[in-house]
Amino acid sequence: MADDGSNRSGLQLYRTMRRIRTFEERVGELFVRQQTAGSMLHLSIGEEGAAAGVGTAMREGDSFTTHHRGHGIFIARGADPNRMMAEIAGKAAGYCAGKGGSMHIADMALGHLGANAIVGGGIPAVVGAGLSYRHHKRPNVSVAFFGDGALQQGILYESMNMAALWHLPVLFVCINNQYGMGTRIDRASASLAFDERARSFGLLGEIVDGTDVEAVRDTAETLVAAARAGRPGFLAVDCFRFYGHARMDKSPYRSAEEEAEGRARDPLKRQHARLTGDGVASENDLAAIDADAAAEMDGAVDFAIAAEKPAPAALFGDVYGADQPPPEPLASRLDRVLGATP
Amino acid sequence: MNELLSTGAPAAEARGAQQTTYRDALRQALDDAMAADPDIIVMGEEVGRYGGAYGVTKGLLDRYGETRVIDAPISEAGIVGAAVGAAMTGLRPVAELMYVDFFGLAMDQIANQAAKIRYMFGGQIGVPMVLRTQGGTGRSAGAQHSQSLEGWILNTPGLRLAMPGTVSDAYHLLRAALTQPDPVVFIEHKSLYTGQGLLDTATPDAPWGQAVVRRPGRDVTLVAYSRMVKVALEAADALAAQGIEAEVVDLRTLNPLDSDTVAQSVIRTGRAAVLSEACLTGGPAAEIAQRISEDAFDWLEEPVLRIAGEDVPIPVAVDLEAASIPTVPRVVDAVARLVLP
Numbered sequence: 181m182a183d184d185g186s187n188r189s190g191l192q193l194y195r196t197m198r199r200i201r202t203f204e205e206r207v208g209e210l211f212v213r214q215q216t217a218g219s220m221l222h223l224s225i226g227e228e229g230a231a232a233g234v235g236t237a238m239r240e241g242d243s244f245t246t247h248h249r250g251h252g253i254f255i256a257r258g259a260d261p262n263r264m265m266a267e268i269a270g271k272a273a274g275y276c277a278g279k280g281g282s283m284h285i286a287d288m289a290l291g292h293l294g295a296n297a298i299v300g301g302g303i304p305a306v307v308g309a310g311l312s313y314r315h316h317k318r319p320n321v322s323v324a325f326f327g328d329g330a331l332q333q334g335i336l337y338e339s340m341n342m343a344a345l346w347h348l349p350v351l352f353v354c355i356n357n358q359y360g361m362g363t364r365i366d367r368a369s370a371s372l373a374f375d376e377r378a379r380s381f382g383l384l385g386e387i388v389d390g391t392d393v394e395a396v397r398d399t400a401e402t403l404v405a406a407a408r409a410g411r412p413g414f415l416a417v418d419c420f421r422f423y424g425h426a427r428m429d430k431s432p433y434r435s436a437e438e439e440a441e442g443r444a445r446d447p448l449k450r451q452h453a454r455l456t457g458d459g460v461a462s463e464n465d466l467a468a469i470d471a472d473a474a475a476e477m478d479g480a481v482d483f484a485i486a487a488e489k490p491a492p493a494a495l496f497g498d499v500y501g502a503d504q505p506p507p508e509p510l511a512s513r514l515d516r517v518l519g520a521t522p
Numbered sequence: 523m524n525e526l527l528s529t530g531a532p533a534a535e536a537r538g539a540q541q542t543t544y545r546d547a548l549r550q551a552l553d554d555a556m557a558a559d560p561d562i563i564v565m566g567e568e569v570g571r572y573g574g575a576y577g578v579t580k581g582l583l584d585r586y587g588e589t590r591v592i593d594a595p596i597s598e599a600g601i602v603g604a605a606v607g608a609a610m611t612g613l614r615p616v617a618e619l620m621y622v623d624f625f626g627l628a629m630d631q632i633a634n635q636a637a638k639i640r641y642m643f644g645g646q647i648g649v650p651m652v653l654r655t656q657g658g659t660g661r662s663a664g665a666q667h668s669q670s671l672e673g674w675i676l677n678t679p680g681l682r683l684a685m686p687g688t689v690s691d692a693y694h695l696l697r698a699a700l701t702q703p704d705p706v707v708f709i710e711h712k713s714l715y716t717g718q719g720l721l722d723t724a725t726p727d728a729p730w731g732q733a734v735v736r737r738p739g740r741d742v743t744l745v746a747y748s749r750m751v752k753v754a755l756e757a758a759d760a761l762a763a764q765g766i767e768a769e770v771v772d773l774r775t776l777n778p779l780d781s782d783t784v785a786q787s788v789i790r791t792g793r794a795a796v797l798s799e800a801c802l803t804g805g806p807a808a809e810i811a812q813r814i815s816e817d818a819f820d821w822l823e824e825p826v827l828r829i830a831g832e833d834v835p836i837p838v839a840v841d842l843e844a845a846s847i848p849t850v851p852r853v854v855d856a857v858a859r860l861v862l863p
Contacts, residue, residue, distance in 0.1 A: 243611065277644030286643040293610055294643060298634050304603025305635070311604060312611035315563065315589060322607070335630075338600030345595065498645035499679050501703025505778075507679060517816045 183460055188236050188401075191461055193393045194451045195469050196235065197228035200252035201448060202473040203261055206481050207251065207268055207282075211427050215485050217270030219427045220297075221282050222249040226422035229447030230355040231256040233388075233396025234323065234415070237404045243291035243309050244323040245302030248283040249355070249421075250295040253325050258290050261480035271487035278490040279498065293322075299360075300326060300333035303352070307339050310348030310412075321407045323351045329360030332368055337381070343412040344382035350412040351403055352378070355390070357421035358442070362433040378414030390419030391447045394454075420445050526689050526719035526752065539722035544692045545715040548578045550723065551696035552616065556586055559614060562700060565592040566601055566618030566654075575620045576656060576715050598627035602653060606636050606705075609651040614700060622657030622709055623666050625674060636705040637680030649705045652696070658749055658799050659843050660713030665835035668712075668843070670748075670800035675707045676776050676809065682706040683777040687751030689719030691774055694726035702730070711749040731778035735787065739767035742793040742861050745784055745810055747773040750797040750848065757853035764854075766861050776806060784810065785817035794818075795827035795857055799847045802830040824860050829853055 183191040204223040210216050224231065227249070235256025238244070246253045251264065259275075267274025268282045275287050286294035293309065296302035302324060309322035330336050331354060343350040354374060358365050366372065378385030384406055388399045396417055403413040420442035424431045431439065455461040496506040526544060542550070556562045564579060564586075570593040573580030583591040594601045598619055605617035619628060632653065640648045659668045675683045682704055686692045692710070699706040728734045736751060737758050746754040751772045758768040769787050773780065788794045794814050798807040807828040814826045829848045836846055 245607075275644065276642060276646070279644050280642045284642040286639075286646060288610075288643075288646050293607065294639060296635075298630055301603075301630055301635055304600050304631065305607030305610065307600065308604035308607025308609070308613075308615070309611045310607075311563070311565075311592075312608045312613045315561075315613060322611075335599050335603065338595070338597035339603065341595060342597065342600050342604060346592075498641045500640070500682075501648055502645070504703065513816070517819075 188397055190394055190451065190455055193232045193236060193397060194448070194455060194466065195473070196232040196256050197393060197448050197451065198470055198473045199261070199476065200228045200231055200255045201225055202477045203255055203264070203480070204251060206265070206477040208427065210265065210269065210481055210484065215269055217268065217278070217281050221268065221427045222425065223423055224249050224252040226443065226446065227355050227357055227390065227419045228252055229390040229393040229396050230353070230417035230419055233393045234325070234353050234400040234417070236397055237400035238321065238323060241291065241318070242321045242323065243293050243306070244325060245293045245305050246295045246325040247299070247302065247327050247330065248295060248297045249327060250285065250325060251282070254285060254287070254290075254292055254295075257292065259287070261477055262483040265480040265484035266487045269484040269487065270489070271484060272490045272494070273483070273487040277494065277498075279494070300330040300335040302326070303330065303336055304339045306350050307342045307348060310343060310350040311346070313349055319408060321349045321351060321404055323353055323404075325353045325355060327360065328354060328356040328358065328365045329368070330354070331374060332360075340378065340381045340383055340414065347410040348412055349407045349410060351407045352383070352412075352414045354414070354416040356416050356418050359421050359425070361425045362429070362431070364434070374416045375414065384411060384413035386413070387416045387418060390417040391445045391450050393447050393451050419447070526714065526717035539720040541718055542689060542721045543715065544686075544689050544710070544717045544719070545576065545578055547689045547692040547721050548696055548710065549580065549582070550721070551693045552579065552582060553585065554723070555697055555700045556582065556590065559700070561612060562614045562616065563590045563592060563608070564616045564618065565594050565605060567594055567596055567620050569593060569618050574618070576712065578710075579618070598624045599631050602628040602631035603635065605651045605653070606631060606639070606649055609649045609705070610639070610647055614650050616652045616654055616700070619653065619655040621667050622655045622671050623669050624655070625671050629674070632681070632707070633674075633678045637678050640704065641680060648703045650703055652699045652706045652708050654708045654710065656710040656712045658711045658713060659836055659847050662838050662840055662843055663712070664838040668836035670798070670831060672709055672776060673800050673805045676806050680704065681777065682775065684708045684775045685748040686710065686774065687714070687746070687748045687772055688727070689717065689721050690727055693721055693723060695730070695774060698726070698730035709748070714749055728774070731775055731780060733771050733773045733780035733783035735769060735783070736772045737768070737770040739769035739791065741767045741791055742769070742795065742857055743784070743787040743791045744768050744770045744795055744797060744853070744857065745773065746770060746797040747776060748799065750799060753848060753850055753853060754797050756850045757857065760850065760854045761857055764858060766858060768857060779810070781813045781817055784814060788814050788818040789821045792821055792823040793860055794822070795829050795853070795860060797848050797853065798828070798830045800831050801833050802828055803833050805830055827856055827860055829856055
């Protein structure tokens with residue numbers, strides 16, 4: 181295998197994308213086995229090039245927020261799949277002790293300032309993180325990841341303006357999978373020139389083909405470096421959401437033809453062909469990576485299923501700081517009013 | 523009318539308390555807190571060069587510079603959202619919304635982000651920010667600049683809520699808010715800014731989260747916060763002339779809500795009225811009144827009254843605006859009928 185072994189290498193990007201895809205497939209299985217907490221599960225299959233390519237351009241100490249379709253981004257930033265899967269199952273061993281779930285995974289240790297279930301809701305936090313880094317003279321960048329749905333939210337433009345106005349170390353990354361739930365981007369946006377929108381705010385603005393993970397990486401590296409130097413940017417990564425909006429969505433709003441064409445734009449297949457074609461890796465090398473990912477994510481499923489549920493008292497914890505009294509449980513109030521139950 | 527309450531005046535003056543205004547007390551609190559903690563920043567519309575729409579932040583830009591006193595564009599959601607991110611990454615931001623009515627523009631960041639981050643993320647991190655704003659009537663500012671929207675905050679777990687009604691609390695509650703581990707919504711009253719009172723910066727009237735009895739009385743408990751404390755005290759003076767002794771409890775913070783101090787007072791008096799400038803229906807007065815009913819039912823001689831804002835948008839005409847919220851005569855009349863046989 182001819183590979184430089186670095187985090188940015190083509191082979192490593194393939195590995196990251198495969199781990200993401202296999203993780204997402206296992207989330208689907210966990211749902212079928214009725215082991216997830218609910219069905220609000222938004223898979224990023226088809227979007228792995230965005231997560232892996234931008235993720236590798238970031239450094240330790242950088243932070244990020246994601247949208248509700250953010251599993252892949254966090255895996256690309258070093259997540260432990262066991263704790264992710266446990267969180268998706270609503271278990272105490274999950275990243276958020278089973279209280280956040282798929283749409284609210286966060287981990288301060290890895291700079292994950294939180295996944296968000298409000299379209300655009302997590303974007304302005306990176307402006308604040310940028311202010312914080314500047315204030316503390318920390319050489320870090322904060323990256324907001326969001327979908328094309330957020331391109332039509334006002335908060336994005338408030339945040340872009342503030343980032344540009346104050347020259348903050350911030351990058352806005354739109355993973356354009358073509359669909360905001362069931363509405364295709366050309367039915368939601370009057371213009372598709374998203375890079376021009378960004379440039380009009382004084383940001384650097386680029387659009388990159390998300391099926392080419394190395395192109396995503398190269399563009400993201402340039403933009404992250406610029407952001408680190410106080411020149412914030414915007415990157416739209418063009419890709420296709422292979423499956424429905426969430427687990428219950430069979431995508432009746434798009435044709436089988438469109439889906440087949442979209443799924444042909446597969447970042448994993450493309451990178452597979454590149455690596456074998458360039459002689460960087462053999463079929464067997466890549467099959468071994470695939471097998472490792474399968475074993476790892478099977479282990480995550482087992483971990484999540486075996487993990488303990490949160491204790492009942494956890495309902496009242498973490499509303500306020502650890503030194504604060506928790507909210508009074510209703511049962512306690514009722515007992516006070518009615519007298520303790522006999 | 524410009525004299526705000528000065529609690530324990532003789533003792534306070536002996537300790538070196540100063541006569542000052544609600545506005546200056548707020549500014550002093552920000553200044554003292556910023557001097558003590560370099561991670562406190564102030565961010566909002568017109569907070570820097572203009573000095574704040576109501577003058578609260580005047581002078582802070584000169585003292586602390588543009589990196590700590592940040593004039594933001596008119597982007598309320600962006601301001602609050604940036605404060606959330608800053609608070610999660612090591613700053614202690616004071617975000618300012620010029621009017622409480624602008625909650626509408628920023629509510630996702632307030633209620634879905636700031637309030638829930640600690641809980642959603644399993645206690646990994648808090649959002650130690652203060653959201654300063656001001657509300658209430660008194661300036662004919664109309665339906666979009668005069669509301670009392672504290673109920674929106676009270677109905678959202680995860681947010682602390684402070685509403686000072688005195689000069690001393692303007693200072694001490696803001697200082698205390700800047701030590702909290704959680705997001706504090708700090709709602710000032712636009713009609714109190716020029717009010718005078720005594721401030722002893724060394725000694726708060728009570729710890730954060732505790733209500734204070736501003737006036738003792740045996741016949742009825744008036745529960746109030748923000749400007750309604752002043753209304754309650756003036757009503758209590760008028761009631762005293764009729765032989766009715768009203769006890770006035772100032773909540774100071776609505777979250778934490780000190781139901782115990784309220785219940786203890788009602789257990790002594792047997793009657794209660796809750797004063798609030800916010801709309802009656804579904805409002806804070808209803809919550810407080812129901813707590814009294816549950817906590818002190820056996821001691822109550824009469825139903826708990828809500829004396830609250832009318833269920834209307836705030837009109838601009840001076841007399842109509844004044845009639846839209848509880849007035850001293852309205853309180854005196856209602857409480858007299860509650861108490862007298």
